[in-house]
Amino acid sequence: xxxxxxxxxxxxPHDSHSPEDIQRHVKVYLxxxxxxxxxxxxxxxxxxxxxxxxxxxxxxxxxxASVKAGLVAAYFMHLISEKRMIYVLLVFTGFFFLGLMLLxxxxxxxxxxxxxx
Amino acid sequence: xxxxxxxxxQLRRDTGLYNAKVGIWLFLASEVMLFGALFSSYVLxxxxxxxxxxxxxxxxxxxxxxxxxxxxxxxxxMAWASLKMGQLKNARRYLLATVLCAAMFLGVKTVxxxxxxxxxxxxxTDGKVLTGHVKALxxxxxxxxxxxxxxxxxKFAFHxxxxxxxxxxxxxxxxxxxxxxxxxxxxxxxxHHTYFAIYFAxxxxxxxxxxxxxxxxxxxxxxGAVLYRADPVRYTNRIEVAGxxxxxxDLVWIFLFPVLYLL
Numbered sequence: 001x002x003x004x005x006x007x008x009x010x011x012x013p014h015d016s017h018s019p020e021d022i023q024r025h026v027k028v029y030l031x032x033x034x035x036x037x038x039x040x041x042x043x044x045x046x047x048x049x050x051x052x053x054x055x056x057x058x059x060x061x062x063x064x065a066s067v068k069a070g071l072v073a074a075y076f077m078h079l080i081s082e083k084r085m086i087y088v089l090l091v092f093t094g095f096f097f098l099g100l101m102l103l104x105x106x107x108x109x110x111x112x113x114x115x116x117x
Numbered sequence: 118x119x120x121x122x123x124x125x126x127q128l129r130r131d132t133g134l135y136n137a138k139v140g141i142w143l144f145l146a147s148e149v150m151l152f153g154a155l156f157s158s159y160v161l162x163x164x165x166x167x168x169x170x171x172x173x174x175x176x177x178x179x180x181x182x183x184x185x186x187x188x189x190x191x192x193x194x195m196a197w198a199s200l201k202m203g204q205l206k207n208a209r210r211y212l213l214a215t216v217l218c219a220a221m222f223l224g225v226k227t228v229x230x231x232x233x234x235x236x237x238x239x240x241x242t243d244g245k246v247l248t249g250h251v252k253a254l255x256x257x258x259x260x261x262x263x264x265x266x267x268x269x270x271x272k273f274a275f276h277x278x279x280x281x282x283x284x285x286x287x288x289x290x291x292x293x294x295x296x297x298x299x300x301x302x303x304x305x306x307x308x309h310h311t312y313f314a315i316y317f318a319x320x321x322x323x324x325x326x327x328x329x330x331x332x333x334x335x336x337x338x339x340x341g342a343v344l345y346r347a348d349p350v351r352y353t354n355r356i357e358v359a360g361x362x363x364x365x366x367d368l369v370w371i372f373l374f375p376v377l378y379l380l
Contacts, residue, residue: 019201019202019203022198022201022202023202025198026195026198029191029194029195029198030191032191033187033188033190033191036187036190036371037184037187040180040183040184040187040374041180043374043375043379044176044180044379047176047375047379057379057380058380061375061376061379061380062372062375064375065371065372065374065375068371069368069371069372072190072364072367072368072371073364073368075194076190076191076193076194076360076364076367077361077364077365083132083133083134084133085132085133085134085139086134086138086139086142089139089142089143089146090142090146092146093146093149093150096150097149097150097153100150100153100154100157101153101156101157101160103157104157104160104161105160107161108160108161108164108165
């Protein structure tokens with residue numbers, strides 16, 4: 001009968017993430033988690049500040065979100081120390097994503113003027 | 118004939134990666150374009166809208182859900198780190214925590230969705246517009262004026278929101294409304310406003326990703342963990358790949374939260 005009781009063999013390191021490295025990184029992961037929670041508190045705090053300009057509100061919120069996303073990508077997704085192929089893939093993704101957004105901006109400039117109600 | 122899948126644990130000489138990692142990043146690239154298309158739709162809809170509603174979503178609840186998702190990202194990376202250090206028991210605890218976080222996120226989202234489908238805008242024939250909660254035909258969700266008229270409902274119970282003025286809030290916490298005096302009755306579903314259409318599209322798609330990820334982690338917590346005994350590196354790699362997907366889901370929410378709840 002196949003039981004679910006498992007032994008715990010030590011996995012062989014297959015890349016640059018050795019168990020010793022990981023042990024050091026654990027503290028960093030927890031610190032990043034804390035920073036992300038603080039970033040969330042900061043975003044909500046900025047919302048309650050009520051900036052006079054809408055542009056300022058949007059800029060502040062998106063800047064904090066970008067920093068948080070950068071931390072997730074860099075540390076949790078290990079992009080800070082990834083192989084070249086992943087970076088190449090992401091450059092292509094970024095190029096097409098930027099194209100998509102620029103097309104949107106272009107389309108927004110060409111939005112039909114609605115009659116005043 | 119050897120039918121073993123190559124490069125599940127060994128690194129390819131040309132990429133320096135195992136195949137699943139390249140695969141998940143290619144998938145995530147397509148996901149960037151999928152969510153990017155919806156985000157650009159949001160921008161276009163908002164720029165073209167006559168008015169854009171504010172304050173219709175509960176910010177504290179959204180903040181709580183953001184914290185839950187961030188916590189789940191930490192537990193996923195801790196599960197992977199535990200496996201790297203050969204600690205399966207700890208890894209499974211972190212995986213269970215991730216599943217619970219995902220379930221909590223979806224539970225809160227369900228409550229939020231329910232709130233939208235039981236919250237109505239009522240436009241009266243005299244031009245007055247109120248928002249609040251409606252009860253008719255023994256239920257509170259998915260009611261419409263045509264449905265009430267079809268079922269020959271002459272009156273229905275209406276609880277207006279307190280925000281619509283002290284007079285309403287103090288004099289009538291609940292009132293009877295004649296169906297004949299109502300011009301429009303619509304809950305805050307995707308059909309109510311462009312804002313809700315894009316809100317449900319974005320959060321619905323994101324919620325499906327959370328649900329999918331939760332099932333994957335549930336599998337790796339339960340029957341999938343058997344692989345660790347036979348091939349610990351392969352199991353660890355699977356957790357890393359699933360974790361990359363999960364972090365992407367978290368990353369999308371990091372942008373969704375301010376865009377939909379705060380701006």
